[in-house]
Amino acid sequence: MDFGPYLLLASLEGAVGAAVLALTAVGLSLVFGVMRVVNVAHGEFYMIGAVVAWFVATTVGTHPALGFVAALIVAPLVAAIIAIAADRLVLKRVNYDPEATIVATIGILYIIQQAALMGYGPEARPVEPPFNHRIALPWYDFAAGEWFYPWGLGTTSYKLFVIAVAIVLLLGFWALMTRTKVGLVMRATQLDWDMAQAFGIPVDRVYALVFGFGAALAALAAVLIVPIQQAHYLMGGDPLLLSFIVVIIGGLGSVRGTVVAAILIGMSDGIISVFFTPTLAKIIATMVVALVLVFRPQGLFGTKAA
């Protein structure tokens, strides 16, 4: 394949990855920003989203679009309810102690993963996309001076839809955080826990809400990706690792930084994997994390720890 169409294809693949990664990582970043909890179980909420999407899509088996829309609503809700329960039953009991919560969320990771294995099984199962057409993309041939359709250069309408929905959801999230009272309350809790409580903010409930909301974002990302990739009980591993990379590069707790880093990592992962090897893409991402930690520990957009 020629270089130009090849690059376009790689960028499109990278953009789909980046869109889903941004949603997942924003959830992780939010939880850390507000609660100072490093949620190792974040990838499992992503997995729950995919698995619930499969259950919903197969139960509401009339038209794929109907099942998909139902999954978009139900999956984040289920993930949020499980996350809130985990917050009430576990994280609150260990007083959100940083080390204890890491160990606790590792435990939650295994509980959710094994529960999925027992209840859902070891197979990777597909969810039918609401619509899916192959779109052949044209390319301009400078030598001949005309547009043509290169072999293999194409994407699907569903992949473009994923990118669009992710952008809308991220804008919505930004508006929620900056333009609404809920967002204000969350930001207040993030800035100063004691002061927020002194002003009558029910910090306990904000924490539960934030943990649930973070999980719901991961689940939403998974519902979007599951018609492309299948739901599988081990699928939470990769998004967790990439989300951590993104959040560290972008700056823990910074939504803007998280989105920028997700695009950076997602796109470079797509492009480097295509032109070199997927292993090299992971090596480079990990090296960037190391460099950021050494030279700019607060991340690209993070503020110095208070």
Place this chain on the structure above:
Amino acid sequence: MLKKITDRRTLLKGAAAGGLLAATPLASRFASAQSDAPIKIGFQQHSTGIGAAYGRWYGRTTEAAVKKINGEGGINGRPIEIVAEDDGTDPKRGAEVLEKFANQHSCDIAFGTLFSHVVYGSAPAAGELKLPYFVVSEGHHVASGALNRWTMQPGITDVKSQVAAMAPFVSKNLGKKVTMIFPDFAFGHDHRDFFTAAIEAQGGEVLEHIAIPPTETSFTKYFPKIPRQTEVIYHVMVGPGVLTFVKELGEFFGPSRPEIFGFIDSLEAVDMSSPGLEYLEGTYFWEGMPRYAQASQSAHEKAYRTAVGVDDNGASLSDSKDVSTYAHMFGCWETLHTIKAGMEYADYQGPQDRQKLIEAIESMSIMPESAAHPQGAKVFNGRTHQTFGHQYISKVENSKLVLAHATSIADTFYEDEVDYTKMSF
């Protein structure tokens, strides 16, 4: 030895006639054994990890085979007891599981591994423990001589023999310029090395080798490496991402796909009528055993299919969405039957006879098609510890696999690379 079996049958008949069977059915069924303690077979199962879908069906097949064998009097009159341990499809845990079988569970033998990297990780432990280790893996590792005298593969053919039999079909019917896509570990490398050599022997060539990590979840990014002049795509993929792989391959090509020849591994445990797979219509797959019941189905195959709980479409009788790993799992059934034959031939009494068991199986050769070998006749090579058998090529028609060609066993032969019988125990 044969005489002894006849004697037991006669004895059982006599017992039945005497009404003993009716009084204590289980005790008398195993009555003639010198010890009626069960023979313990450690089953190294991929219950979790990337091999989990296979592990589940290997488990069901093993259960069905044991039920049949025990129902017919067990091994030497002793019942089989399966001790299943999850290896997480992980080589390191595989070795630990074998140790557990030998030292903790006091198993007589170990059996059942599929993924080749787990076989590689576990076989040295089997050698150290002097534990007969029967793999059901397809890898060329056994016959290559890389393992040891305690490791055998009597129930399933290996990749080298499979691809040797496929190459003539591919070059004659599909094309000579091939691009290969395979998983980047031992099993995929077997495909890469042996198919490349086999197609060159047919006057064809492999234009490009595309290796994909077995844990990959997104595949479109690999496909631009497929050269434009490719006539045939040869694909074999494993792991939870297989459906995405095949779907994205179709989306990449759109309406102008080359010929496609795949190993069914790429769609094992996946419904052929899944959305996105329509483009596979008219393409070909290698199958170890035809997933869909064919018109030419033998009575043995039919009985086997019912025993393992699979319908005519290759899915579970209780859930039509639960598609089996039909092209591979017969290996568990046939291996267990071969173990039974070997143990009876060696008059196996306990762990002290493990060496006799290996020698007994090494002395086997022709295994005719039967209830014990429903996939078809086999020729076992005792020197290389590897079995040889028929291979099947199916064409996708109306989202079903229809048998297009069955190779002879001779098509799959290659020269011995090792003689394990000359190695010490």
